[in-house]
Amino acid sequence: MNIIVPIKQIPNLTDELEINSDGTNLDHDALQYVLNEFDEHAIEEAVLTKESAGDAVRSAVTVIGVDTTGELDSVLHTALAKGADKVAKISGDFPRGTDSHTQAKLIADAIKNMSPDIVMTGVQAADDRDGQIGPMIAAHLGLPYVGVVTSVAAKDGKAVVHKEYAGGVMAEFEVTLPMVVGVQAAHQPPRYAPVSKIRQIAKTAKVDDISGGDPVGSGSNVRKMFKPESAGHAEMWDGDPAEVAEKIVGMIREKGLLK
């Protein structure tokens, strides 16, 4: 089983996000970058799939990403500590916040000759303004794609995947490999990589460095970026319980969550 896990680094959402001076992008340089949390699940699911595939000798998990921060190495070392076998980064003039279309194309080009059985990536990332990389990689490679997946079981050239719909209903699909999977949640919480282990690995790890081609662009132009109304304190509703209940029902309806 040859599994490739494309990953993305995104701004740390715990941080206060600042917008740049011309109001069209984040002030990326002031932000700390972390691995997209869905990609953490993709790595976990990939390692679990490899472990359960049994043919340890021929199985391998390769984690690959576009280095948009100059700091991808440490993310890749963590992936190794969690059980990945190989790691690679795509370098070039790709700044922080590089669009999904470009990242997907670069990754597709880099992995098309690696003959993966399964490409597993996070179902989405918080900065996917121009869409998720999983389906795009699938389209570039001409492979089928199933996203919002919560478990993968691969055997004999086929994979059974569970895809989640709203309200917890799940669909089971059987897919002829190779395929691309967008992981929503691994069927076990991502394991912890002790810092001792990561530091050990960092001393000897080999990160394949692939030089990337030209950016393809997102296909659209952001003319304005802004923060929704500033939080700080709740907007208070007056009125008796019945009136407050009415307002709450209104909010639930607005979110499209009323059955």
Add this chain to the structure above:
Amino acid sequence: MAVGLDKIEPGKIIEKEHLIVEGMDISGHWNRMFEQRVIWDYDVDKLEKVAALPGGESLNWCYGCAKCTAVCPVDIVGDYSPRKIHRKTQMGIDLFSSPDLWLCTTCMNCLRVCPKEVNMINIMPAVREQAVLEGYVPAELQKAFEDTAKHGNPLGQPQRKRADWIKKAGVPVPIIKDLKRPVDILWYVGSYPSYHPRGIDAASAAARIFNALGIDFGILGIEEKDDGDSQRLAGEKGLFEMLAEENIATFGKYEFNRMVVTGPHEFNAFKNEYPKLGADFKVFHYTRFLVEHLDKLKPLLKKPINLKVTFHDPCYLGRHNGEYEAPRELLRAIPGIELVEMGRCRENGYCCGGGGGGMWLDSFSKEHTTMRLSERRVREAAEYGADVLAVCCPFEVSRFEDAAKSTGNDKLMVKDILELLDESMRG
């Protein structure tokens, strides 16, 4: 091999109706005996596995005297102590995957009384480190590790907001980087005083006291990171080393005469652990530092606080570092305060449950004990009729305040000594 009662196997019971020993008939009800059991009945591999770890050796030295059981704070709310750990491990229980591994708070009370120097402060981190490497970590603790690695603090708050609290202090809190000159005192604030609302109260009080005393100080602001000592004791040595390297590099950028810390855990880290990694500076817990300035501080303490106050010795200030007097001297300097001692104080002080990673094992520990240590302690304070439980460790205010509520002792106030000093000072 099975453990406990199963050891009394029918085949090993000797029962004779008549027994004649050396010609004398000694028949009687005592003729029923058990065959002698020897230690080799047990699989001691599990014990050897612990003892083979650097730091784990001393578990093997236990001779079962049980002195530790009498003082272990966890035994009071559960079934625990080095002796019991030793015995269970000897009988084949795997400490590496047992919940027992996470209950010790490294409070050090057992080591104080142990004739054989069985040292849980070394054993626990050593075994936990292996467990962490093998992936046996309670989820809560794992989250604290991840937050510390990602954000530089175990609360999961943004690093960039680490100095936001100074806006609430009401007095200038200079950031050393902006001062661009050497300072007398580098004040290492710590994670909880920087982010936790009740910690911020204490930090703000400290800032006001330092200002009133005219101390030349600066803080590191957003360059400061968690000390990592409790994470080390909880088994994440690599994380500790990473933080220590980063902090030592940051300290090295600035010139200062001495460092003052808000918390005993940081004090322990900088005094005992960082020097092993090359740090070289003098560090003081704020209580000792303020006692040094008592002549100047005393006249400022104008408003009497007419309350009955009891003091909780932090394990990492008292037992670990021998400081029992400074906090008491500060409390005695505040007019009006009536200081009462609880039964478990000073060398035998009870533990709040927050040390050695306990801060991030709240639900886990609760599941394996009858009561939180903080709840036990708060009850003791209430039994002694205290109005205020005074503390000087940033872990404790939130723990005890919460415990006061959950045990129905809402009237018991929990205050950092800094807050009491500040209150008296502000008149």
Add this chain to the structure above:
Amino acid sequence: MGNDILVLAEHLNGKVSDISFEMIGKAKELAQKFGGKAIAILMGSGVKSLAESLGADSVLYVDDPALAQFNPEAYSRALAAVIKDRAPRVVMIGNTSMGMDVGAWLSVSTELPLIAYVNGLAIEGSTLVATSQIYGGKIQAEAIPNGESCLVSCLAGAFPVGAGLAPALVPAQSVEQIASPVPLNDLKVKFIKLIEPEKGDVDITQQPILVSIGRGIGGQENIELAQELASALGCAVSSSRPITDAGWLPKTRQVGKSGLTVKPKIYLALGISGAPEHLEGMRGAELIIAVNTDAKAPIFDVAHYGATCDMLDLIPALTEKIKG
């Protein structure tokens, strides 16, 4: 390049999802301004009546047993063919579990730009302006597609449902069955079955709404009130630590530092003061509504909306309103 707006309609278990009506309503508004039509496309088996429930100007539907259930491969390829054929101005797809499998794939295969996580669409002159909600809802980005035509994937709840429903008595739209634009017999993705969620142990981290209660609930006898509200909403009850400590709810319902971290779309914090250890576990919720008799409770510092009424009065009132 045409001026039509094409909308992919979704359905599950014989029901068209609300998102489809929401998009159709918006599509009609946009189509009018562009001078085109709002066309909905529906794929399924025996779905004529579903097609007729859509309030678009015209509805195309593909009826084939192979499409009885959503299939990402079939949907993507069929839609790609329809887009090539009809050259619409805008294609609207839900940013949903189904739509997310299709949108980004289409963007690459049709070489049209995709703007995702859209919660606002407007036309300025003849230019489409799409607003995306990104970075976990912390940032809004207004973007203009390069070229005339594009794909947008829309967030659920962004537009009202009403305008997208077909009038009950005299549906005005034309409904046309078309043949599948792609062969359906060589698909690599095969649907096997639907799995209904297991009853019993609820996973509070996976709930879209949480009714979360704190010590303000008063006593164990009131837990039932919260349970009733949750079942009316089809969601679960979670709580602060004192409630699980007391054994009134299982430990698996505890939100916070020593419990679980949750990120529901709506978090109803009822009688919870907002201690930092609690906030740590729910800060990331999309919308937080707090009810607490104490106007100074710190929960109001993180909540988006709040009210100071008694939760024990509010809960029954709310349950009643929801049951309708």
